[in-house]
Amino acid sequence: MLLEATPSVEQEINPWESAAHRFDEAAERLKLDDGMRKVLRQPAMELTVNIPVVLDDGRIEVFTGYRVQHSIARGPAKGGIRFAPDVSLDEVRALAAWMTWKCAVVNIPFGGGKGGVICEPHLLSEGELERITRRYTAEILEFIGPERDVPAPDVNTNAQTMAWIMDTYSMHKRHTVTAVVTGKPLELGGSLGRPEATGRGCMIVTMEAMRRFGLTPENTRVVVQGFGNVGGMAARLMSQSGFKIICVAEYDGAVYNPHGLDIDALVQHRTEMGSITGFPEAEDIDKDDSLLLDCDVLIPAAHENVITSANADRIRAKILCEGANGPTTFLADSILAEKKVFVIPDILANAGGVTVSYFEWVQDRQGYFWTEAEVNTRLDQIMISSFNDVIGYADKHAVKNRTAAYMLALDRVAFAIKRRGLYA
Numbered sequence: 001m002l003l004e005a006t007p008s009v010e011q012e013i014n015p016w017e018s019a020a021h022r023f024d025e026a027a028e029r030l031k032l033d034d035g036m037r038k039v040l041r042q043p044a045m046e047l048t049v050n051i052p053v054v055l056d057d058g059r060i061e062v063f064t065g066y067r068v069q070h071s072i073a074r075g076p077a078k079g080g081i082r083f084a085p086d087v088s089l090d091e092v093r094a095l096a097a098w099m100t101w102k103c104a105v106v107n108i109p110f111g112g113g114k115g116g117v118i119c120e121p122h123l124l125s126e127g128e129l130e131r132i133t134r135r136y137t138a139e140i141l142e143f144i145g146p147e148r149d150v151p152a153p154d155v156n157t158n159a160q161t162m163a164w165i166m167d168t169y170s171m172h173k174r175h176t177v178t179a180v181v182t183g184k185p186l187e188l189g190g191s192l193g194r195p196e197a198t199g200r201g202c203m204i205v206t207m208e209a210m211r212r213f214g215l216t217p218e219n220t221r222v223v224v225q226g227f228g229n230v231g232g233m234a235a236r237l238m239s240q241s242g243f244k245i246i247c248v249a250e251y252d253g254a255v256y257n258p259h260g261l262d263i264d265a266l267v268q269h270r271t272e273m274g275s276i277t278g279f280p281e282a283e284d285i286d287k288d289d290s291l292l293l294d295c296d297v298l299i300p301a302a303h304e305n306v307i308t309s310a311n312a313d314r315i316r317a318k319i320l321c322e323g324a325n326g327p328t329t330f331l332a333d334s335i336l337a338e339k340k341v342f343v344i345p346d347i348l349a350n351a352g353g354v355t356v357s358y359f360e361w362v363q364d365r366q367g368y369f370w371t372e373a374e375v376n377t378r379l380d381q382i383m384i385s386s387f388n389d390v391i392g393y394a395d396k397h398a399v400k401n402r403t404a405a406y407m408l409a410l411d412r413v414a415f416a417i418k419r420r421g422l423y424a
C-alpha cells in the first residue's frame with residue numbers, strides 16, 4: 001500500500017519505510033499481484049543474536065547482532081555486515097531487501113541479505129573486534145555458507161573482519177571454506193579489484209550518464225561525500241581519469257578547491273593529520289554545504305538519508321551517483337525529479353562491489369583466480385549493460401531511473417519465484 005498521509009520526519013528517514021515505499025511504487029506499476037507483493041515485501045528470515053564478549057578490561061559485555069535474509073529466490077543471500085552504534089533491525093531489513101534488488105539489477109545469481117552488530121567500533125580494540133566477529137559468526141553459523149548466505153564487508157568492517165569470519169566458519173567445518181564470505185584479503189581467496197570495485201562501478205555508470213550531458217572527464221566537476229572505501233576509491237580513480245574533484249566531505253568537515261583537489265596529496269594529509277580538514281591546497285567548508293555546491297556530479301558515498309525533503313531542492317548537481325546505500329529519502333525523489341537531476345540509484349550505482357564479490361565467489365569455488373584486467377573488464381561489461389537496462393527501461397516507460405531499477409529487479413525476482421513455484 002502506498003503511504004497516503006504526509007510522512008513524518010521519522011518515517012522519511014526510516015530505511016525500511018523508504019525501501020517499502022519504493023517497492024510499492026514499482027510493484028504498483030508492474031501490476032504485481034497481491035500474493036507476490038506479500039512474498040517480496042517481507043524478509044524470508046530474520047535472526048537476532050545477543051553476543052557475550054569479554055572486553056580487554058575483563059568485563060563481559062553483550063552486543064546485539066542481526067542477520068536478515070530477504071530473499072534466496074535467485075541464489076544464496078548476499079550482502080555485507082556492518083558494525084555501528086545505530087544499527088537496527090529495520091535498517092538491516094531494508095539493506096537486505098536492497099541487496100535483493102541490487103543483485104537482480106546487475107543480474108547476478110544471488111538473493112539479498114544483510115547483517116549488523118550494534119557497537120561503537122572506534123572505541124573497541126582489535127582484539128575486542130575479533131572476539132565480537134568470531135562469536136557473531138558462531139551464532140549465525142547455521143545460516144551462512146557458500147550455498148546459503150555469503151556475507152561481505154560493509155560500514156566499519158573490512159578484509160580483516162572477513163578473514164576472521166572465514167576462519168571461524170572453517171574451524172567449525174574442519175576444512176577451509178573461502179567462499180563463505182567475499183571481500184577477503186587477497187592471500188585468503190580474495191579477488192583482485194575487489195577493494196576498488198564499488199568506487200570503480202560508480203565511475204563507470206557516471207561516465208555512461210555523462211554522455212547524455214556531453215560531459216567529458218576534463219570538464220566534469222565532482223563532489224564526493226565520504227572518503228572511505230567507496231568515496232575515497234571513487235575520488236582516486238576519477239581523479240586519475242582526469243575528472244576535477246572539487247570537494248571531498250567527511251564526517252568532520254569538507255575541503256573545497258574549484259580547480260580540483262590532488263587526491264593522493266589529500267590521502268597523505270589525512271594519514272598524517274587524522275582529518276581531511278586543514279588541507280593546505282583547499283578551503284575548509286561546512287560539510288553539509290558540500291552537497292549543495294554547484295557541480296556536475298555529486299557522489300554521496302557516506303551514509304543514509306543525506307538528501308532529504310529538507311535539502312533536495314537546493315541540490316545543484318546534474319548527475320547524482322548514489323555510492324552509499326539509501327542516501328536519498330523517498331520524499332526527496334520527486335523533488336530531484338522535478339529539478340531534472342539525473343539520478344543513478346544506489347542499487348545500480350554501487351553494485352560494482354557486489355558484482356566483484358560475485359567474481360570472488362566464483363573464483364573461490366573454481367580455485368582459479370583471474371587477473372585484475374579480467375576482473376575490471378567483466379565489471380565494466382556488467383555495469384554498462386545494467387546501466388543501459390535501467391535507463392533504457394526508464395526512457396521507454398517514462399518513469400524515474402530509480403523506479404525503473406526497482407521495476408526491473410522486482411520483475412526478475414518475481415519471475416524466479418513464479419518459475420520455482422511455492423513449496424508446500
Ligand code: GLU
Nearest residue numbers: 079080152153154354357
Ligand atoms: N556491502 C556492499 C553493498 O552494500 C557489498 C555487499 C557484497 O559484496 O556482498 O553492496
